[in-house]
Amino acid sequence: MYLCPLIAPMEYRFQDIEKKWQHFWHSNQTYRVDEHSTNPPYYVLDMFPYPSGAGLHVGHPLGYIASDIFARYKKHTGFNVLHPMGFDSFGLPAEQYAIQTGQHPAKTTKENIARYRDQLDKLGFNYDWSREIQTSSPSYYKWTQWIFIQLFNSWFNPKTNKAEPIDQLIQYLQAHGLSAEFLASISGGMDTELEPFTAVEWGAFTEGVKQSVLMNFRLAYLGESFVNWCPELGTVLANDEVVNGLSERGGYPVERKLLKQWSMRITAYAQRLLEGLDALDWPESIKDTQRNWIGRSEGASVRFPLINHEGWIEVFTTRPDTLYGVSFVTLAPEHEWVSSLCSVEQKAEVEAYVAKSKHRSERERMADVNTISGVFTGSYVAHPFTHEPIPVWVGDYVLVGYGTGAVMAVPAHDERDFKFATHFFLPIKQVIQPQQPHDFSLGAWTEKAGTLINSEALNGLSVYDAIQKMTDNIAHEGFGSKRINYRLRNAVFGRQRYWGEPIPVYFKDDIPYVIPTETLPLNLPEVDKYLPTEDGDPPLGRAVHWKFEDFYEYEKSTMPGWAGSSWYYLRYLDPTNENMLAAPDKIAYWRNVDLYMGGAEHATGHLLYARFWCKFLKDIGIVPFDEPFKKMINQGMILGRSSFVYRVVGESTFVSAGLKESYRTTPIHVDISLVSNDRLNIEGFKAWRTEFENATFILEPTGEYLCGYEVEKMSKSKYNVQTPDELVERFGADTLRMYEMFLGPVEQSKPWDTKGITGVHGFLKKFWRLFHPSGTFEVNDATPSLEHYKILHKTIRKIREDLDRFSFNTGVSNFMICVNELTEAKGNYREILEPLTVLLAPYAPHITEELWALLGHEPGSLYNAPYPTVNPAYLVESQHEYPVSINGRMRFKMTLSLSLTKEEIETVVMSESQTIKWLEGKDPKKIIIVPGKIVNLVI
């Protein structure tokens, strides 16, 4: 069997193998799936990428590889697996590029997609490309527009807790009008100042009035609201697109501006979005972030009647128990009654203050949260119970968008109110006696603990009881009601941009109407430039002959980036359907996503919006489920590992990292392609840039130049970007796939470092060599020994366990251990190698396909081969190597039969010479024996 290897060994030629099988899979449509299968369906989805001009770097495929391995595993274990891919192809970068170059964003996008597709294909994913979608293609956005129309034509009925046709609401209003009670019941999801009206009044309203009333109910609506306006980008942004007062893309300042905007009434779904989280198998951190973002707080609204004015100021409070401690009321500067409330003497001061706050950007306002500012309006409200006059102030610590834009200030029991009161010398009234000593001159007592004092009927109650009682009292006396408030804001849905889905709306007498669904899609028109018009209209204002029925103006803003991604998982189920977004039987077959793989950075954007649309689509009967993604895993970020050379200050001399302490140096980023295991390719470095042509080097004693390193985000400017392409070229896709998994747990962020890749590549070579013991392919059909079976079945068990808990990194290790042991054990048995090939197939699909074919199977059949199962009979052990510990510390080992009883083990251990040595003549106080595990002697 072991012949003298005169012929050159047949090496592992990964480049040929990978090219061959990628071509095979493509031309045989190996990964194409349909719903005509007796196997149960399983839906694996990756967050689809935005095809940027830079292409993929090694960080992008991390999640794709993990989900691909899992999808293949599911396929081998008898599931009908759907694993599609597409492109989120509307977006700002292509448009910015278009503005600079005049090139149509569709062209750039197409080129970028081709590049991405090419890069993805090289990694051997099992995507069913026949289902590819692109959000910017009219056949796709036709249905994004269709959903918008459904949202426009729906309202959220709080009684049924779901969306219903707006026509039903119209019928109701015709019959009953709009009562005050009805209005109160819907206050949660609305930001409305609607007045009640009767059925007769409704009938008498003009079309314009009717439509503006209905606009308060529609789930997609045109409303005036404060938005995040970004002048540099010339567009509004959603809350999740603003980070620390700057735009997420580009980092430009963002200001608050009152604008008429298309918005989504996501707040109507706040409670359902919150409740739905509990049942989801998502990372806790994402669920927490969403809970936080939704920000539910339970409390009461309380009305304070104005003195010498009509009406009242309504506040929201979570602490109605402290009502007797109110010493002033504060309004947000944007509160609509500020100007009408200020007295003649205070007018100038108030107006100046309001003007100042308006011009402060969101960022400035956040930057000095500790600066206390405010101004007295000169007006008073009456305390609802004591009727004492309470001064009304304006302060920018009160936010117009939260609660009612007004707060009742209880300085003794709220930290901000306390600071405000001490700054302006306002009274501080204690109404809760804490159990422990507390100095009320130093700060507020904000714990929800203690006994009520100075509060008439509430005196003596605990905080908890007082909250209940006061909430009831307020409602009973008619001063307010119990109320649940959410931090979640309605989402702005229009962008003053070109490269997005046109909003399917036209205007007739200034009233917006949706276009008939039969006329969809409303195609994105051509424009001469991608800039706003001279009149300040969005770029769509440049389109010529672009009118509904050649007469009515279309809406000129487009949809935001998150529109297309909010429902794309449904389109994969039926990507070419021209009559509906997806056929009901296909939706019913595949259902929602079983495993969703993607980044955690979408926690409050995409993942919340997609859940919202899913709930809406359920309400209108399109989907039979309430949540889009059952289980989610967030892959960690792969960070770059930048390399540095150290230039001696003022010279063209570079000193090696080990010697740099003796010099004054400046670190300079060096392209990582010039560095291998921290050693600099000096000739390459000199040739890299002309300025380094004549550089001199101070080397280590070994004659090498060592580079320093730092872990940073991967970026072109840091010369630390690693593309998958070059690694696929050098080591092959199977190596790259396994190496990315080998780096560590998928959900953990980690620095990229190619150092270890040779280890994984070496493993695949070693695996290949098992099938080529003397150079050529050769397997042994004889029956393997028990030892071989044991190695195999131990591995099967571990690999399956690792896959079931998404522990891909330990999976790779276990394959390595297996191949090391089989190499050691010798013997290229078919009965061992064949199941091992299937076992490895999800991780390394190319090499296993090649070997599978060499083993004599039909090419391409590996994908459908059943996954090996464990035969426990091979794993039964008769002996165990017992660690013997003295006082919990392992001292030596003894191999004993597992059939021994505790007593027998004790006898053997106690008579062992090592034991006697360690006992030093003492008697053990206690002997712990756990059969099959350990022995511990306590002395």
Added chain:
RNA sequence: GCGGAUGUGGUGAAAUUGGUAGACACGCUAGACUUAGGAUCUAGUGCCGAGAGGUGUGCGGGUUCGAGUCCCUCCAUCCGCACCA
């Protein structure tokens, strides 16, 4: 400030139920072979110590026969939210 995550060799990491800490891999050291190749193979490699041995999972404490794992306190790093009433 609130919430979450993480902390283990020179490096990436493993330890699934409280039971041999550092599997696997990189790197490093020494050696073998070779048509110097980024090939292959052998041995070693947590730290201190010549060795016996001691010591070791961010710090300090606790529970336990036994703790990386459970409990408490603190520290550091990262992420999310943040005048949210």
